[in-house]
Every structure is written in C-alpha cells, then in structure tokens.
Amino acid sequence: MDIFSTSRNKDNEQWSTVVEEQDDGVIYTVVVKQQHGAPTSPASVSRSQCVKAGTEEKLVLHLLHSFSMGDSSFITIFLSTYRSFTSTGRVLDILTDRLENPPGGNEGSRMRQSFNRAVCTVFSTWLSEYPEDFKSLEEPSRLLRLVPLLPQDSSSAADLSARILRIAEALSEKALLPDARKDHTGPTGPPPDASKFEPTSVLGFPAALIAEQLTRLETELFVRLVPYHCLGSLWSQRDKKGREGVCWSVRATIRQFNKLANAVLASCLWPTGLRSQQRARLLEKWISVAEECRARKNFSSLYAIVSALQSNPIHRLRKTWQDTDREAVRRYEELSEIFSDKDNYSQSRELLKEEGTAKFANLDSRPNNKLLNRTNAQGTVPYLGIFLTDLTMLDTAVKDRLDNGYINFDKRRREFEVLAQIRLLQSSCKNCVFTTDEAFARWYQSVPLLTEAESYRLSNEIEAPGEPSPRGVPPTVIITQCPNLSTSRNSLTGDSDSLFDFPSPVNNLLSKLTKHMKSPSVSCLDVDTSSSTNDSTPAALTPSTPTKSHRRSISCGNNPPNNIQGSGPEMRIIRIRMDLQDGNLYRSILVTSNDKSPTVISSALEKHNQDPKQTSRYELIQLLPEGKELVIPATGNVFYAMSSSSVDFLLRRKGGIAPPGSQPINTETSATFPRIKAKGRRLVRTLF
Structure with missing residues (x-):
C-alpha cells in the first residue's frame, strides 16, 4: 500500500x-x-475505493460492487467508455457467469438482497442509457441465457427481465430478416439534378428562416449523437475494413457540416455570369445567416458557413469582396474570431462555458441586436471537432494499459469528463421544437455536389487567376488541423462547478501535453488515406486528408518559445501504419525527445493490436514526399532522427520489400527542409 x-x-x-x-x-x-x-x-471514518486500473474481468465485476465501495460514478463511466477496451458480448458473458454463482447463500440473506439490487441497478441503467448495445447483438443467445438468472424478487426486477426478453425476441426476428440488418445511416435517394438548381434563390429566404432550418437539422443530428462514438480509440478505427458502420452518428454530423459548406460554395460560385456586386449580395446573405446561427447558439452551422467563406475558391474573389458591404465584412471578421485555434480554441470553449446551458446567446454587448425573438429558448449545438480533438489527444497521450497489463481506467475517467460535456449540451437541445419550411428544404436538397476541381474551375471563371488579393480583404485561410495548442488561462484554469469549466484532470493533461508541442503537422482525426476526395463535398471541409505543415521540427533547430529549462521533453504527434495488405489505417503516437526506436515501435504495435514484444522484428520508416523513405536507426532517437517534412510513418517487418516506386534515402539528405510552394493557395482542410 x-x-x-x-x-x-x-x-x-x-x-x-x-x-x-x-x-x-x-x-x-x-x-x-x-x-x-x-x-x-x-x-467518524469514511472510506471510498475507486478503481484506478484492473483486468477486464475485474473491471466488469466491479459494476456489482461499486456502490458499496463508494465508487458511485463507476457504472456511468464504465458504460460510457467500455467499448474502447472490450465488447458488449464479453461484458454480458462475465456478468452472466457471476449470476450463475451469486453470493449470500439463500435468497433471503442480506448479502443476496444487496447483490440483487446491484444487478438491477446495472442492467436498468444500461438498458435506459444504451439500449442499442443489446439491440446490436448478432443473435439472442446471450440474452436468453441471462434472463433466467436475473433477480425476480421485486416488480422492477420482473420488468427488467421482460424488457430484455423483448429485445431477445426482436433479435430472433431480425436474424430471420436479413434486409433489416442493413445500415441506412448513409445518404439515400438520387443525387440532386444540377440543371434544376437555382443558386440565387437563397436570396429569397430570410436569413432568420435559413438559420432556423439549419438549426433544426443540426439539433436533430446532435440529439441523436452517441457520445462514445467520439472516443479517440473508436473514431480512429472508422475506416478500418469491417468497421464501416462504426461512429455512424459522428459521420452523420460531418455529412451535414460538409453539405452546408457545399451549399455556401455552390450558391456563391455556380452563377458565373453574375456581376461582382450581385455576387457580393450572396456573401452578405450567408454572413447574415451565420449571424443568425450564432444567435441560436448553432456553432456547427456557423463554423460550416465561415469555413466555406474562408475556402480558397471564395477567398480569392477579390472584386466580390471589394463590393461586399463593409459592415457585413466587419461582422464576418468577428464571427471568424470565434473559431480561432489560438490557445486551443479558447474563445469557442469560453462561449460553450457561458452559453452551454443558458436559454439564450449572450449578444447583449452588440449594438442594435434584433437577431432573435427571445420568447423561444435555444439549445446549444457545438462544433463537434473541439471534442473530437480533446478525445483524440487524450487517446494519444495516455496509455491504454499500465506496465503490468492492467486496463488504465483512470484514462476512461478523463475521457468521460469530455463525454459528460457533450451529454449536458444534448440535454439542452432535447426540448427544442422546430417546424419545417418545405420551400427551403427543397432548395437545400437541390444543391449539387461540387468537387474540389469544380470549385476551382468556377472560381477561375469568375475571376482569372494570378491577381493578388487587395489589402484589407477580410477572409484569411484558417488551418484547423490539430492546432498548436497552448494553455488558455481564461478557459482552462477557471474554478466553477459547471461542467463547461472543463474539469482539471482533462485540461491539466492537455495543457501539459500541448504546452511543449510544436506544430504537430497532423490532423487530429486518424484517417484512412486510401480514400479519394473527388466524391466529397468541398474538399476543404472533409476529414480525409490532413493539412501539411512546413514548420521545422526540433531537429531543424527551431526551438519553440515554450521550451523553458526544466519544462519536460519536447513532444510531437506522428502517424504510423502497418505494412500490411489492409494497411491504410494510421494511428497517432506521441513521440517525445526521450523516445528511442524500440519504445515508439512497441507503442505503435500496441496501438495496432499487435504483440508489443515483437519490437525487434520491425523497423520504423518515415514516409517522405515524392515517395522517399527514411529508415530510423534501430536504437536511434526518433524525435531527432525524423525529418520535419512528414508525420507519416510505416512499421515494416525487417527484411520486407519496399513498396513500388519508393526511393530510400540516407539520414543526411532527410534533414533538408522542403521549399514552401504556392503559399496560401492550397485548399485547407478543417477538422471536418
């Protein structure tokens, strides 16, 4: 002890x-x-025991003893996060085995009655909060085995057995109807007919109506969001073969984000024959819509609109921005500041803290504020990318298991703090009531999908390339990759009872991690780079490709200002994939200046669910531009050996064959810093 x-x-x-x-x-x-x-x-002496770490079986069994041991939050945290280290079937098997051998001897003993109450509490909470866990089982055998073992000593216990039995019957019917098992979460229906799209029709809808309809769509999606789908360990596996349906609720939010951004792009770019003054009215319309979304605390739609207006095809329209009303441009600049990545999105976090559960947006400081009829309270729809960032950073920075192999449950407690913030915001949206405007719905559904190439072509038809943007043009390209996060004194160190003060365990960890972090040069979302962006909504807003950073790493001699003596090792996040047939899944790894190759390889193997003891059989290779490769020395310091030009790495078995077209290079040439070309012209990609 x-x-x-x-x-x-x-x-x-x-x-x-x-x-x-x-x-x-x-x-x-x-x-x-x-x-x-x-x-x-x-x-008087009180004693509470909270699980810090344990084996899979012990963590599951602790569900039945947590209340008696003073660990009152364990059930909620476990049910929110267990999918990151085990499965529903495995949890049911362990609990059912325990029910076959209950403690306390006869049914009337105090120990047996206490045990029965714990069993009912666990399964009632599970059924109420996550019924989809039971409904997603492949077949009903586990539930049919469980039901006879459940307590029958009260009406609530009998009702619990009946509910589980009904789910088992539904699973039996589902097994007989294969078509019912298909995933219908993706887009349905034929693609919109571009010939019927009328871009300027959006001018006929009041900005308040558009914002109300967008908020309706976003609220419906956000209420349906399953918070644990945002866990970094699950989100990073979304493109793995066989896991296409994972995190469907997050995917639905991303589709809506991209669809709205595409609507802004299409309406502003499609009518190429307009004069710059006419096109400026379209920009002003979307700025007004963004303002109305802000008034309704719809930060997701607000950021989608801002991102689209900041994308290169619209940003480069010099004449259009010159003809845009200066007051509208000023308001647009204010809205853009909300999503600045400065100090880890401190302004966005501060707004969530202030307005997350408030009835109305805090717009009193604005003159002539007539944006919203305050008779109807509004829920808050956040920009989900902030939470995905935090959870991905947590998953990367904190080990899943201790050195003795025990599952690190303290990590799950930290993740739950972020999930609790999402659930609190969802509760603010559940009672919101909206009506559908059919005319706007038809227009919104008629917007054709623009590819990246089409967006550029239309933009160049409007204004020929090569003309520099004038001084004073407001839009600036924002790179919202995993940002250079630093501690925010305002939003991360506040002391309040509200969940929106971002409780200290999570933020202390993120602060320590990001205080020493340079430009990670990697998207916060693990991605499968095999997917193409040609069939996506504006490529600037899709999650499929990370932005590239041209900042030097420490190996190039650029020490960050936060690197004070005694502050700890330098850190950088890299992405590593396995050299396998289905090897396009990258996992993020935190590398410090103290890490040697064996340590990084072992961590990468564990992230990819491989045996970390096989470290000696693998070599670590950095994938550089133009198909080149840099082999990291077997005992070298990875942080100082890597080149700053890439964050992508490969684990290859020693003696393996290099992929076709690759060009191995030596360490000397790898340190060459790449020349920055066409600065500011590459279409940036947001977290979505």
Whole structure:
C-alpha cells in the first residue's frame, strides 16, 4: 500500500488520506476521511475505493460492487467508455457467469438482497442509457441465457427481465430478416439534378428562416449523437475494413457540416455570369445567416458557413469582396474570431462555458441586436471537432494499459469528463421544437455536389487567376488541423462547478501535453488515406486528408518559445501504419525527445493490436514526399532522427520489400527542409 497524500482541514478537524491498494487483478485509489468532533465523541471514518486500473474481468465485476465501495460514478463511466477496451458480448458473458454463482447463500440473506439490487441497478441503467448495445447483438443467445438468472424478487426486477426478453425476441426476428440488418445511416435517394438548381434563390429566404432550418437539422443530428462514438480509440478505427458502420452518428454530423459548406460554395460560385456586386449580395446573405446561427447558439452551422467563406475558391474573389458591404465584412471578421485555434480554441470553449446551458446567446454587448425573438429558448449545438480533438489527444497521450497489463481506467475517467460535456449540451437541445419550411428544404436538397476541381474551375471563371488579393480583404485561410495548442488561462484554469469549466484532470493533461508541442503537422482525426476526395463535398471541409505543415521540427533547430529549462521533453504527434495488405489505417503516437526506436515501435504495435514484444522484428520508416523513405536507426532517437517534412510513418517487418516506386534515402539528405510552394493557395482542410 502506497500513501499518496494526507491533508487536514483545521476548521472541521477533518483528515483525508489518499492511498493506493492492489488486490488480485485490480488497483484501487482509496480515500479515507476522518471527521473529529467534540473531544468526548469518537471520530467518524469514511472510506471510498475507486478503481484506478484492473483486468477486464475485474473491471466488469466491479459494476456489482461499486456502490458499496463508494465508487458511485463507476457504472456511468464504465458504460460510457467500455467499448474502447472490450465488447458488449464479453461484458454480458462475465456478468452472466457471476449470476450463475451469486453470493449470500439463500435468497433471503442480506448479502443476496444487496447483490440483487446491484444487478438491477446495472442492467436498468444500461438498458435506459444504451439500449442499442443489446439491440446490436448478432443473435439472442446471450440474452436468453441471462434472463433466467436475473433477480425476480421485486416488480422492477420482473420488468427488467421482460424488457430484455423483448429485445431477445426482436433479435430472433431480425436474424430471420436479413434486409433489416442493413445500415441506412448513409445518404439515400438520387443525387440532386444540377440543371434544376437555382443558386440565387437563397436570396429569397430570410436569413432568420435559413438559420432556423439549419438549426433544426443540426439539433436533430446532435440529439441523436452517441457520445462514445467520439472516443479517440473508436473514431480512429472508422475506416478500418469491417468497421464501416462504426461512429455512424459522428459521420452523420460531418455529412451535414460538409453539405452546408457545399451549399455556401455552390450558391456563391455556380452563377458565373453574375456581376461582382450581385455576387457580393450572396456573401452578405450567408454572413447574415451565420449571424443568425450564432444567435441560436448553432456553432456547427456557423463554423460550416465561415469555413466555406474562408475556402480558397471564395477567398480569392477579390472584386466580390471589394463590393461586399463593409459592415457585413466587419461582422464576418468577428464571427471568424470565434473559431480561432489560438490557445486551443479558447474563445469557442469560453462561449460553450457561458452559453452551454443558458436559454439564450449572450449578444447583449452588440449594438442594435434584433437577431432573435427571445420568447423561444435555444439549445446549444457545438462544433463537434473541439471534442473530437480533446478525445483524440487524450487517446494519444495516455496509455491504454499500465506496465503490468492492467486496463488504465483512470484514462476512461478523463475521457468521460469530455463525454459528460457533450451529454449536458444534448440535454439542452432535447426540448427544442422546430417546424419545417418545405420551400427551403427543397432548395437545400437541390444543391449539387461540387468537387474540389469544380470549385476551382468556377472560381477561375469568375475571376482569372494570378491577381493578388487587395489589402484589407477580410477572409484569411484558417488551418484547423490539430492546432498548436497552448494553455488558455481564461478557459482552462477557471474554478466553477459547471461542467463547461472543463474539469482539471482533462485540461491539466492537455495543457501539459500541448504546452511543449510544436506544430504537430497532423490532423487530429486518424484517417484512412486510401480514400479519394473527388466524391466529397468541398474538399476543404472533409476529414480525409490532413493539412501539411512546413514548420521545422526540433531537429531543424527551431526551438519553440515554450521550451523553458526544466519544462519536460519536447513532444510531437506522428502517424504510423502497418505494412500490411489492409494497411491504410494510421494511428497517432506521441513521440517525445526521450523516445528511442524500440519504445515508439512497441507503442505503435500496441496501438495496432499487435504483440508489443515483437519490437525487434520491425523497423520504423518515415514516409517522405515524392515517395522517399527514411529508415530510423534501430536504437536511434526518433524525435531527432525524423525529418520535419512528414508525420507519416510505416512499421515494416525487417527484411520486407519496399513498396513500388519508393526511393530510400540516407539520414543526411532527410534533414533538408522542403521549399514552401504556392503559399496560401492550397485548399485547407478543417477538422471536418
């Protein structure tokens, strides 16, 4: 037993001791509190045991004992995060095995009654919060085995058995109807007919109506969002073969984000015959819509519109922006600032903290504010990319398992803090009521899909390329990759009871991680780079390709200002894939200046669910531009050996064959810093 800390409250004569205890297959963080009253009265002692780490079986069984041990939040946290380290079927198997051998002897004993109450609590919570877990089982055998073992000593227990039995019957019917198992979460219906699209028709809809309809769509999607789909360990596997249906609720949000951004691009670029003054009215319309979305706390649609207006095909339209109303441009600049990646999106986070559960947006500081009829309270629809960033960073920075192989449940507690913020925002949206405007819905569905090439072609037809943007043109290209996150004093160190103050365990970790981080040069979302962007909505807004950074790494001699003496090792996030037939899945790995090749290879193998003990059989290769490769020395320091021109790496078995067209190079030439070409012209990609 290790004592972590002892504290004393002089006013109440209360002592608190935090220790760590290890049992068979589990490690507990134990908090012992002693309350001293009058000298003649005995001291009261309270003790709580929270699981820090454990084996899969012990974590599952702790569900049945967590309340009695003072770990009241364990059930909620486990059910929100367990899919990152086990499966629904495995959890059911372990619990069912335990139910076959219940404690306490006869049914009337106090131990058996306490056990039965715990069983009912666990399964009732599970069914209420995540019924899809049971409905997604391939067949009903597990549930049919479970039902006879459930307690039957109360009406609530009997009702629980009946609910699970109904799901088992539905699974039996589903097995007999294969068509019912198809995934219908993707886009349905024929593609829109471009010949029927009328871009300027959007001018006929009031900006408030458009924003209301967009908020309706976003709210419906956000309420249906399954928070655990945002977990970094699940989101990074979304493109893995056989897991195409994973994180469907996040994909649906991304599709809507891209669809709206495409609508902005298409309406502003499609009518190539317009005069610049006429096209400027379209920009002003979308700026007004963005303002109305802000008033409705619809940050997702707001960012989609801002991103589209900042994309290169629209940003480069010099004459159009010159003819745009200056007041509209000023308001647009203010809206753009909300999504600045400065200090880890500190302004966006601050707004969520202030307005997340408030009835209305805080717009009182704006003059002549007539944007919203405040008789109807609004829920908050956040930009989901901020949460995906936090969860991906957590997944990358914190180990899934301890050195002894135990599952690190403290990591799940930190992830749950982010998921709890999402769930609180969802609760603010559940009672919102909207009506559908059929005319706008028809226009919105008629918008054709523009590819990247088509967007550029239309933009060049409007204004010939080569003319520089004038001084004072407001739109600036924003690269919203995994940003150079630094600590925000305003949003990350506040002390409040609200969940929107971003509780300290998560933010302390992110602050420590990002304080020393240079430009990670990698998208926050693990991606499968085999997918093409030609069939996507504006390529600037799709998640399929990370932006590239041209900032030097430490190996090129560019020390970041935050690197003060004693602040810890330098850090960088890289992406590693396996040299396999289906090897396009990248996993993000945190590399510090202390990490040697064996350490990085071992971490990468574990991330790819391979045996980390096989480190000696693999070599680490950096994939450089123009098909070149850099082999990292077997015992070298990866941080200093890598080139700054790429964050993509490959794990290849020693003696393996290099892919066709690759050009191995030596360490000397790899340090050459690539020349920056066509600065600002590449279409940037957001987190979505």
